[in-house]
Amino acid sequence: MTKPEISWSDFEKIDIRVGTIISANDFEKARNPSYQLEIDFGDLGIRKSSAQITALYSKDDLIGKQILAVVNFPKKQIANFFSECLVLGVYGENKSDVTLLSPSLPVKNGLEVG
DSSP, X not given: OOOOOOOHHHHHTOOEEEEEEEEEEEOTTSSSSOEEEEEEOGGGOEEEEEEOOTTXXXXXXXXXXXXXXXXXXXXEEETTEEEXXXXXXXEOSSTXXXXXXXXXXXXXXXXXXX
């Protein structure tokens, strides 16, 4: 089943950018297995995110990886951590198997998806 249809103006409100993961640490206080990520978005700066991507990625796999993230959500507190962006991925058959979305070629951090 698909979600309700949206308008172009709805889509334009979503700010999706490319960033490079510069650090990944275990998030021990999260309810579900997660990492605390720091992501470099170029001119937008470094933002933090909590991501439930431990099933398919080790911390070492993530360092230097370019990803896509929504950067215009309000900060969300998760335990003692503030997530500042939403890393995008594709759910596998098991919802814990998340494959990160990333550009097929290296691009400048902070570029906008449209």
